[in-house]
Structures are given as C-alpha cells and as structure tokens.
Amino acid sequence: xxxxxxxxxxxxxxIWAMLSRKHLIRIVIGFAIVDTGINLVIVALGYVKxxxxxxxxxxxxxxxxxxxxxxxxxxxxxxxxxxxxxxxIVIGLAVTALMxxxxxxxxxxxxSLNIDDxxxxxx
Amino acid sequence: MIKYLLTFLVLAGLIWLSVPLITEFTTSEGLNNISSExxxxxxxxxxxxxxxxxxxxTFRGLDTLGEVTVLFLATAGxxxxxxxxxxxxxxxxxxxxxxxxxxxxxxxxxxxLGVYIFVHGHLTPGGGFxxxxxxxxxxxxxxxxYENFKFSHLLIHISExxxxxxxxxxxxxxxxxxxxxxxxxxxxxGLGEWGKxxxxxxxxxxxxxxxxxxxxxxxxxxxxxxDEGGHE
Numbered sequence: 001x002x003x004x005x006x007x008x009x010x011x012x013x014x015i016w017a018m019l020s021r022k023h024l025i026r027i028v029i030g031f032a033i034v035d036t037g038i039n040l041v042i043v044a045l046g047y048v049k050x051x052x053x054x055x056x057x058x059x060x061x062x063x064x065x066x067x068x069x070x071x072x073x074x075x076x077x078x079x080x081x082x083x084x085x086x087x088x089i090v091i092g093l094a095v096t097a098l099m100x101x102x103x104x105x106x107x108x109x110x111x112s113l114n115i116d117d118x119x120x121x122x123x
Numbered sequence: 124m125i126k127y128l129l130t131f132l133v134l135a136g137l138i139w140l141s142v143p144l145i146t147e148f149t150t151s152e153g154l155n156n157i158s159s160e161x162x163x164x165x166x167x168x169x170x171x172x173x174x175x176x177x178x179x180x181t182f183r184g185l186d187t188l189g190e191v192t193v194l195f196l197a198t199a200g201x202x203x204x205x206x207x208x209x210x211x212x213x214x215x216x217x218x219x220x221x222x223x224x225x226x227x228x229x230x231x232x233x234x235x236l237g238v239y240i241f242v243h244g245h246l247t248p249g250g251g252f253x254x255x256x257x258x259x260x261x262x263x264x265x266x267x268x269y270e271n272f273k274f275s276h277l278l279i280h281i282s283e284x285x286x287x288x289x290x291x292x293x294x295x296x297x298x299x300x301x302x303x304x305x306x307x308x309x310x311x312x313g314l315g316e317w318g319k320x321x322x323x324x325x326x327x328x329x330x331x332x333x334x335x336x337x338x339x340x341x342x343x344x345x346x347x348x349x350d351e352g353g354h355e
Contacts, residue, residue: 008141019130054174064317069166073159083178087190090252094197101204
C-alpha cells in the first residue's frame with residue numbers, strides 16, 4: 001500500500017517536473033522519475049499479503065521437481081508484474097540514454113538547453 | 124500564467140484519477156488464475172525453480188524478443204545521434220591512483236559476477252538483463268579509471284549480432300523440432316535434473332545470450348555517450 005502511494009506520488013512529481021521545467025536535462029530527469037514511479041506501482045499491484053519471492057526452493061515447497069509448483073502456489077507473490085518490471089527497468093535506462101543523446105545533439109546544434117529556444121516545432 | 128494554470132489542471136486531473144485507484148485497491152490474498160498456472164507449469168513442464176525467468180524467457184518469450192529489439196533500437200539511436208568527431212580531441216583528466224588500482228582488482232570480479240548472474244538465471248534471482256547491466260558497469264569503471272580506454276568496437280558488434288541471431292535461431296529450433304505452435308519453446312533440449320545448472324532445456328542458453336546482448340549494448344551506449352559532449 002505504501003509502495004503504491006509512493007509510486008503514484010513519484011509519477012505526479014515527475015509529470016509536474018516535465019510540464020513546468022524549462023531546462024531540457026531536468027525534463028529528462030522528470031521522465032526518469034515517472035519511470036521509477038510506474039515500476040513501483042506495477043510491483044505493488046503484484047504483491048500478495050505475507051508471501052515470498054516466486055522462486056520455488058525449500059522455503060516454499062518441500063518436494064522437488066514436477067510437483068513442487070503445486071505446493072508453492074499458496075506461498076509466493078504474483079510473478080508476472082516482476083517479470084514486466086525486470087525488463088522495463090533496462091528499457092527505461094536505454095530510453096533515458098536516448099533522450100539524453102537528443103539533448104546533447106540539441107545543445108551542440110542550437111547552443112542552448114532551454115526548451116523555449118527551440119520554437120520551430122511549436123504549435 | 125495560462126501555462127501554470129494548465130499544469131495545475133493536468134496535475135489535479137491526475138490526482139482525481141489516481142485517488143480512487145489507491146483507495147479502492149486492496150492487496151490480494153492469493154494468486155489469480157494465470158499466475159498460479161504459471162507457477163505450477165514452470166515447475167511441472169519446464170523444470171525451472173525461478174518462476175520469473177520461466178515467464179520472461181518462455182511463457183512470454185516473444186515479448187522479451189521484442190524488448191531486446193527495443194533496446195537495440197534505443198542503443199542504435201544513441202549511436203546515430205552521437206556520431207564520433209575525430210577532429211576535436213578533448214583533454215580528459217586521468218583517473219586517480221585509488222580508482223586505477225581498485226578497477227584493476229574489481230573489473231574481473233564484476234564481470235565474473237555478471238556472468239554468474241545470467242548463467243544461473245533459471246535457478247536464483249537474476250537473469251540476462253541484470254547480468255548484462257552488471258557487466259556494463261565493469262566497463263563503466265574502466266572508462267572512469269583510464270582516460271584513453273578504448274573498446275574493441277568489432278568485438279562489441281560481433282558479440283551483439285551473434286547473440287541476437289542465435290536467440291532467434293534457438294526459437295526457430297523449437298519450431299522446427301517440436302512442431303507448429305512451439306516458437307521459443309526451450310524443451311527441445313533435455314530438461315535435466317531439478318535445480319542443476321544444466322537443466323530446463325534451452326533456457327540458460329537463451330538467458331546467457333540475452334545477457335551478452337544486453338551487456339554489449341549497454342557498453343556501446345556508455346562508449347558513445349563518453350565520446351560526445353563538452354566540445355567547447
């Protein structure tokens with residue numbers, strides 16, 4: 001529950017940063033904060049009260065092999081959100097790097113990091 | 124002024140949307156149908172203790188293939204935007220003595236840890252994505268320590284392309300050996316013994332390939348970001 005609220009708070013902070021800041025790198029930081037917040041929300045949705053990590057070992061199942069999973073079902077949290085977040089973190093890192101590359105390119109061509117100086121595409 | 128008002132309105136709307144999501148949410152008391160099916164099947168059919176790996180590599184393997192492609196595209200985009208300019212060589216400050224000595228000791232250990240993480244992805248917490256990023260952090264340490272450190276671009280490109288290509292090839296092997304509807308099915312290789320390193324069919328191989336690919340991509344990302352910026 002706390003994780004869920006923290007995740008939504010981080011999303012709001014990040015969106016506020018993206019909407020109100022002028023500095024391009026700060027906008028990218030806002031995006032990274034939204035990214036983290038969404039990951040926290042997804043992980044919080046998959047939590048099951050009082051259960052442990054979805055890895056079938058002696059802690060969750062006394063048997064081994066094919067039948068181990070049946071016993072483990074009642075003792076682990078939801079593995080699907082973990083699987084989604086696992087890849088989303090790495091993808092988020094790469095996308096943030098791509099945005100920073102845009103910023104560097106814009107700075108090299110326009111000699112400015114202020115978003116107001118790039119009015120060509122404004123409508 | 125109107126901009127501040129709009130920003131405020133957007134934020135207020137988002138709060139209004141998210142409050143019912145938070146207040147009406149209750150932490151579930153048990154797994155839903157799909158999740159319990161996945162937990163049972165990963166032990167029963169695939170012989171994988173780590174359910175998350177079973178989902179990432181097998182049950183939703185096609186998604187992972189797509190995500191690796193997204194990662195490749197993002198890295199290629201960074202490389203495209205930050206083209207190397209050989210003409211202006213900037214002066215870099217050399218790393219300190221502590222950093223150089225420490226990186227000499229730590230780099231092999233970090234790489235071994237990364238390889239361990241992705242090879243044991245089906246048994247312990249970890250896997251290709253995490254192991255690849257750990258390996259890239261070893262290269263980050265080398266970049267910080269040695270101002271003239273050079274990657275072998277050929278090595279990075281070859282390992283990246285070969286691992287991506289073999290990943291698809293292993294997926295197609297499932298299609299060819301087990302028949303229609305079995306793309307990315309790892310069971311064409313023997314399932315082995317529960318909890319051993321060489322078990323769970325092709326899953327450790329696929330996850331190692333993902334680890335090499337992610338490591339190579341992240342390293343080339345670091346490399347292209349280092350060469351650019353601060354020309355003035």
